[in-house]
Amino acid sequence: xxxxxxxxxxxxxxxxxxxxxxxxxxxxxxxxxxxxxxxxxxxxxxxxxxxxxxxxxxxxxxxxxxxxxxxxxxxxxxxxxxxxxxxxxxxxxxxxxxxxxxxxxxxxxxxxxxxxxxxxxxxxxxxxxxxxxxxxxxxxxxxxxxxxxxxxxxxxxxxxxxxxxxxxxxxxxxxxxxxxxxxxxxxxxxxxxxxxxxxxxxxxxxxxxxxxxxxxxxxxxxxxxxxxxxxxxxxxxxxxxxxxxxxxxxxxxx
Amino acid sequence: xxxxxxxxxxxxxxxxxxxxxxxxxxxxxxxxxxxxxxxxxxxxxxxxxxxxxxxxxxxxxxxxxxxxxxxxxxxxxxxxxxxxxxxxxxxxxxxxxxxxxxxxxxxxxxxxxxxxxxxxxxxxxxxxxxxxxxxxxxxxxxxxxxxxxxxxxxxxxxxxxxxxxxxxxxxxxxxxxxxxxxxxxxxxxxxxxxxxxxxxxxxxxxxxxxxxxxxxxxxxxxxxxxxxxxxxxxxxxxxxxxxxxxxxxxxxxx
Numbered sequence: 001x002x003x004x005x006x007x008x009x010x011x012x013x014x015x016x017x018x019x020x021x022x023x024x025x026x027x028x029x030x031x032x033x034x035x036x037x038x039x040x041x042x043x044x045x046x047x048x049x050x051x052x053x054x055x056x057x058x059x060x061x062x063x064x065x066x067x068x069x070x071x072x073x074x075x076x077x078x079x080x081x082x083x084x085x086x087x088x089x090x091x092x093x094x095x096x097x098x099x100x101x102x103x104x105x106x107x108x109x110x111x112x113x114x115x116x117x118x119x120x121x122x123x124x125x126x127x128x129x130x131x132x133x134x135x136x137x138x139x140x141x142x143x144x145x146x147x148x149x150x151x152x153x154x155x156x157x158x159x160x161x162x163x164x165x166x167x168x169x170x171x172x173x174x175x176x177x178x179x180x181x182x183x184x185x186x187x188x189x190x191x192x193x194x195x196x197x198x199x200x201x202x203x204x205x206x207x208x209x210x211x212x213x214x215x216x217x218x219x220x221x222x223x224x225x226x227x228x229x230x231x232x233x234x235x236x237x238x239x240x241x242x243x244x245x246x247x248x249x250x251x252x253x254x
Numbered sequence: 255x256x257x258x259x260x261x262x263x264x265x266x267x268x269x270x271x272x273x274x275x276x277x278x279x280x281x282x283x284x285x286x287x288x289x290x291x292x293x294x295x296x297x298x299x300x301x302x303x304x305x306x307x308x309x310x311x312x313x314x315x316x317x318x319x320x321x322x323x324x325x326x327x328x329x330x331x332x333x334x335x336x337x338x339x340x341x342x343x344x345x346x347x348x349x350x351x352x353x354x355x356x357x358x359x360x361x362x363x364x365x366x367x368x369x370x371x372x373x374x375x376x377x378x379x380x381x382x383x384x385x386x387x388x389x390x391x392x393x394x395x396x397x398x399x400x401x402x403x404x405x406x407x408x409x410x411x412x413x414x415x416x417x418x419x420x421x422x423x424x425x426x427x428x429x430x431x432x433x434x435x436x437x438x439x440x441x442x443x444x445x446x447x448x449x450x451x452x453x454x455x456x457x458x459x460x461x462x463x464x465x466x467x468x469x470x471x472x473x474x475x476x477x478x479x480x481x482x483x484x485x486x487x488x489x490x491x492x493x494x495x496x497x498x499x500x501x502x503x504x505x506x507x508x
Binding site for chain 1: 450461464465469470471472473474475476477478485487491494498
C-alpha cells in the first residue's frame, strides 16, 4: 500500500488543491483551505473525453469543499488527462468519432469502451482510496462518497459494488447494459440523474439502470432536455445528498 | 370580486396564521410573523381525505414562510375539512372505502372523484387568488406558485393550465388519465414527485403524467418506496424550487 506522492500544491477561493500520484495514476485532492481536522472524502469520477481538472470537476469540488468541508478527490481515468493512451484507447476513440460523424448511435461504442476503462480503473480507485486514507485528515473508518456521471458512472457502479468503504453515491447518464448486474449488488443510498430527452441514451435505458439498484433509498432526478443540458442545480442537489449521508450540514446556500 | 373575510388570527414559531373565507370557502393564509412587505404567494393543495391544516400542509407552509418569506395559502377542497359533503361526495367516499376493503384497485374511484372535485375547486381557487391579491402584502403582478400532490395535483393541473398568474408548480403522485390533456397546456417550470414502488399508481402512469407537461423546464423526482413513503426531503426540494422560480433565496438551510 503506497502513500500518495504529492507533486504540487496551491490554494484559492477557500480551497486547497494538491496534485498527487498513486502507483503512477495522477490525481488531485481538494480540501478546505482552513485545514480544519478530519472530514469525509468524496471520490469524483470525470466524464468520457475529459479529465480530473475539467471545469465540471473543479466546480463540483468547490461546492463540496466550501459547502460541507469535505475532502474531494478526482483521478484521471485510463487513457484520459495526463495519462497515455494505449493502441486500444486510440482505436476505440477513433470508432466513437467515426460513429458520431456518420450520425450513427454512439451507445454501442461508448458502452463497450467504458466497460474496458472501468475494469482498469476500479483497482486504481481502490489503491487511491487506500493511499488517501493514510492521510491524517482523511483516515480510515469515516464515510466515503462517490460522485460520477457518464464515464464516471461506468466506473463508479462496479467500484461501489466492490468497495464497502463507499457509503453513498451519485450516478447518472449511462446505459444499463454492462452495469445492471453490478447495480443490483449496490445497497447504499443512491441519487441518479438522467435527461428525459437524451439523444444518446434512450429514456427506457436510463430508467432501467435506476431500477436496477438494490438500494432501499434511491432517488431518480430526470430533467427535461438533451444529454448535455443537465441543469446546474443537480450539482447542488448532489452536495445536499452527500451532506445528508456523510453526516455534514451545508454551510453555504446551495 | 370579494375580499377575504378574516375570521381568526394567531402566530407561532415565526409564522402568522390567518383563517379566512372567500365566497364561503374556508382557507388559511400563512405569512412571515415579521410582516416585512410584499412577497410572492404559494397556493397549496391538500391531499384527498385531509384538509387545509393537516400536518403536511402546516409543515410545508412553515418551510416556505420561514425559509423564503413567502405567503402561503391553503383552502379546503370541496367536501373536505370544514366544508359540507354532498350526497355525491358521500357516495364516492363510500365507494373508495369499499374498493379498499375489498382489496380492489382504488385508482378508478379516485381518478373519477378527483376529476369532479377539481371541476368544483378550480373556480374557487381563482376567486381565492383574486381576493388575496387585493391584500397589499400580496398584490397583483407578483409571481405565484402552486404546490399540491395527490388530490392537490388533480386540482392543480387544470388550475395551472387555466390560470396565467401561476408561474411555477410542484405536482406529483397522480394518474394521468384525466389530467394529461391539461398538463399538455402547462408550460411553466414543474417539479413532479412520484414513488417508484407506488402500490396504487402504476410506475408507467406516473411517468406518463410527467411526460405530458409541455414545460421546457421540468424535473421528475422518483423515490424508492410505496405511496405514503415520499421522503421528507422532497418538501425541502420544493422550497428550493419555489425560491428559484419566484425570485427568493432560501434563508435557512433546507
